Amino acid sequence: MGLFSLFHRGARRALVHLVGRITATPTVLDHGGSTDMVFRLDEAPDLDFHFKMLPTTPKRHRGDQVEITYSRRDDGTAIVETLHAAFDPAAVRRRNAEYLQAIDERRGAGKV
Numbered sequence: 001m002g003l004f005s006l007f008h009r010g011a012r013r014a015l016v017h018l019v020g021r022i023t024a025t026p027t028v029l030d031h032g033g034s035t036d037m038v039f040r041l042d043e044a045p046d047l048d049f050h051f052k053m054l055p056t057t058p059k060r061h062r063g064d065q066v067e068i069t070y071s072r073r074d075d076g077t078a079i080v081e082t083l084h085a086a087f088d089p090a091a092v093r094r095r096n097a098e099y100l101q102a103i104d105e106r107r108g109a110g111k112v
Contacts (some may be wrong), residue, residue: 013072015069016069016078017068017069018041018043018068019043019066020044020066021041021042021065021066022041022042022063022065022066023039024062025061026038026039026059026061026062027039035052037050037051037053037057038050041068044078046076047076047078048077049077050078050079050080051068064085065087065088066083066084066085067084067085068080069081
C-alpha cells in the first residue's frame with residue numbers, strides 16, 4: 001500500500017492490481033460536481049469499477065486495455081485508485097496493419 005493510500009477513504013482495505021480489457025462503453029455519472037466513470041472488465045465481470053474523473057482524464061472506450069489498482073467494497077463495487085492504459089501488442093499490430101493497408105490503397109489509386 002502506498003503512503004498516500006493511508007489518507008484515502010477505504011485505506012483499510014487491501015489494494016488489488018489488475019490488467020484487463022473494458023467490457024462495454026463506460027458510463028459517466030455526474031454527482032453534483034463530482035464525475036465518476038463506471039465500467040466493467042472482462043477479467044472481473046462481477047465487479048463495477050468506479051473511477052473519479054478529473055477534467056483532464058481521458059474517457060476510456062470499450063475494448064481498451066487498462067491497468068488498475070482498486071479496493072473492493074462490501075456492496076460489490078470497486079473503487080479505482082489508479083488507472084493507466086496498458087500496453088496492448090494486438091492493438092499495435094492492428095493499427096500498423098491498417099496504416100500499411102491505407103498506404104497500399106493510396107498507391108493503388110495513384111495518390112502516393
